[in-house]
Amino acid sequence: MKTKLQNVKAVKEMLAGTHKTQTKTIISFENKDYVRREVGEQWSDEFGNQWEQKKGYKVKLGKLSETRKEVSKFTNCSKEICTCTTPSQADKKMMMYHGMCLDCVISMEHTLTIEGKYKEYERNKILENAKAWLKQAEIEKEILKTGLKAQYILEDGRVEEWEGGMTPEELESKIDVEFEKFKTEFIAKLENGND
Ligand SMILES: [Zn+2]
Known part of the structure; x- marks a missing residue:
């Protein structure tokens, strides 16, 4: 096991x-x-990576140059109204999806509501999220397949047949087919939406 x-x-x-x-x-x-680090200490290594020491482990904060560039990545922020100079966690999260800070996202969504385009925008957003989720699910499916395969191989190297009468290959392709079917139906359902 x-x-x-x-x-x-x-x-x-x-x-x-x-x-x-x-x-x-x-x-x-x-x-x-x-080098022994204190908890909370930040440093950069010779490759330009920034690190922070946590209790018992450390996390990679990314390249120093990337951290510096972070603010300038809010490329979609409205130059006239944006006041975001020190981005919060929520701003950074919004930047990944929209390239703008939270306040600018709220104002953009407000404009879309006025223009009657919000529903379409929201559907696209849900679709994008769903696709990202499916990508993760696909990785987990591959892990599952690998895990299943490991269970078939006996200690002497022989490959065992599953009790359902399927070979590992047949079960693997069944998983793939079922997943593709689920994915297609799932996306179709979202694209057709329900207004
Ligand atoms: Zn902004």
Whole structure:
């Protein structure tokens, strides 16, 4: 059981780009130059990455240059009305979706309501969110397939047939077909909407 779980964990890490084979150079560099950090301390390494020390672990804040550029990424903010100089977490989240701060998003949505375009905008927004969610679901589906495959392989390397009479390949393709069917129907339902 433990090895199966480790397989799933490894796939997850591979997909996220955090597997030890993908981060090897960074790990060896840091072991060589180990510095003890205080909780809350921020620093940048020789690659320009910014880090923050948390209790027992550290998080990568991104490239220093990227952090500096952050404010200028609010490219869709209205120059006339925007007062956002120190973006909050909510502003940053809005920037990822809309390229503008929260206040500018609210004002933009207000304008759309007046122009009678809000419903269409909202439907597109829901669709975009759904597509992002489906992308994540697709990754999880692949993890599930890998996990299932691991359960078929017996200790001597022979491949076991599933009790439903399906081979692992047949079950895998069934998962793919079902997922594609679900995806198509899900998107179609959203696109047709219900006003
Ligand atoms: Zn703004």
